[in-house]
Amino acid sequence: xxxxxxxxxxxxxxxxxxxxxxxxxxxxxxxxxxxxxxxxxxxxxxxxxxxxxxxxxxxxxxxxxxxxxxxxxxxxxxxxxxxxxxxxxxxxxxxxxxxxxxxxxxxxxxxxxxxxxxxxxxxxxxxxxxxxxxxxxxxxxxxxxxxxxxxxxxxxxxxxxxxxxxxxxxxxxxxxxxxxxxxxxxxxxxxxxxxxxxxxxxxxxxxxxxxxxxxxxxxxxxxxxxxxxxxxxxxxxxxxxxxxxxxxxxxxxxxxxxxxxxxxxxxxxxxxxxxxxxxxxxxxxxxxxxxxxxxxxxxxxxxxxxxxxxxxxxxxxxxxxxxxxxxxxxxxxxxxxxxxxxxxxxxxxxxxxxxxxxxxxxxxxxxxxxxxxxxxxxxxxxxxxxxxxxxxxxxxxxxxxxxxxxxxxxxxxxxxxxxx
Numbered sequence: 001x002x003x004x005x006x007x008x009x010x011x012x013x014x015x016x017x018x019x020x021x022x023x024x025x026x027x028x029x030x031x032x033x034x035x036x037x038x039x040x041x042x043x044x045x046x047x048x049x050x051x052x053x054x055x056x057x058x059x060x061x062x063x064x065x066x067x068x069x070x071x072x073x074x075x076x077x078x079x080x081x082x083x084x085x086x087x088x089x090x091x092x093x094x095x096x097x098x099x100x101x102x103x104x105x106x107x108x109x110x111x112x113x114x115x116x117x118x119x120x121x122x123x124x125x126x127x128x129x130x131x132x133x134x135x136x137x138x139x140x141x142x143x144x145x146x147x148x149x150x151x152x153x154x155x156x157x158x159x160x161x162x163x164x165x166x167x168x169x170x171x172x173x174x175x176x177x178x179x180x181x182x183x184x185x186x187x188x189x190x191x192x193x194x195x196x197x198x199x200x201x202x203x204x205x206x207x208x209x210x211x212x213x214x215x216x217x218x219x220x221x222x223x224x225x226x227x228x229x230x231x232x233x234x235x236x237x238x239x240x241x242x243x244x245x246x247x248x249x250x251x252x253x254x255x256x257x258x259x260x261x262x263x264x265x266x267x268x269x270x271x272x273x274x275x276x277x278x279x280x281x282x283x284x285x286x287x288x289x290x291x292x293x294x295x296x297x298x299x300x301x302x303x304x305x306x307x308x309x310x311x312x313x314x315x316x317x318x319x320x321x322x323x324x325x326x327x328x329x330x331x332x333x334x335x336x337x338x339x340x341x342x343x344x345x346x347x348x349x350x351x352x353x354x355x356x357x358x359x360x361x362x363x364x365x366x367x368x369x370x371x372x373x374x375x376x377x378x379x380x381x382x383x384x385x386x387x388x389x390x391x392x393x394x395x396x397x398x399x400x401x402x403x404x405x406x407x408x409x410x411x412x413x414x415x416x417x418x419x420x
Contacts, residue, residue, distance in 0.1 A: 010183075012183035016123045024120045030056065031112040034054060051095040064194060075195075136173065140169035319358065333391050368412045397416065
């Protein structure tokens, strides 16, 4: 046995020992409070308490999901619907009705029953396998003599003599050795039991998926409509106005070319300048729709070009397969998301260093943008991050923001896609 395996087995025992009281006491308390709160609904008290208690139950379940992923790599899906925001008594009734109608609430209650019984045993077992070593040798060192008249049982060994005490120590050692091999699997079994009861049903997952797709479809339609309005406004106020002015100048030039050649030359120079400005604005407009460098050279070079144009020193790290590219809409979404994040870092973070990491793995494009600015960035405030989140949602992507006050800020994006 390697030192790494021994360390993992000991760590699993310690973690199991920490989980055991959480599974027993925590699940019993939450199950009792939830059942009592639901029982008080007919007299009105439960209408106030049930959403609060169920909210605490869901937070407890989410914490166990986090431990499952962190300690054993067991991913447990979550399908809690967002609570309604309706104020007043009607909102309380709506929230209470919502948690009672949600299948996730009853899945959680079923899991609490299993967690306070089988979950407690499976959590305690890794620690018990290791502790039997100490118990057996404590008996072998003479403690059995304190109870020599009645003896003491060590599993199936009745310890009444020094020989039986040594047998208990040998058995405890064998059990501890077994624990060194099976403890990580036992801990994983504890979380696997939780996944079997906590994970939403296939129907609930499909319903959540449909709701998510419906929401992102509406966001995509709204975003597209806003983008079309922006393009129309930019064309009307920019290039179109310059082209109209240039046409009027050309008409004046036509009338003056024989009468006043000098003034005609001045107007020709003005028209040429207007045409150059209109061409520049059209190029900027096209770049805002789909940058040529993105179409020609791919996401990595396009992000490097963004970094070069950023006034703050920006480091770009790329770990993408050579000559492999995502679909054009995915690259475009990632490009404009990075552009928005770089703009935010320059305008709002007061950063003097920015870094961008691009990588691909597990069927997803991963982009991280960080800065050493003042921090405090958050989603849901209707700003640039919300727009990035909506843009990624169209592709079933996710956005995670870590930005404590005082910094640093790290924004991570994942977009499921295939490279070709």
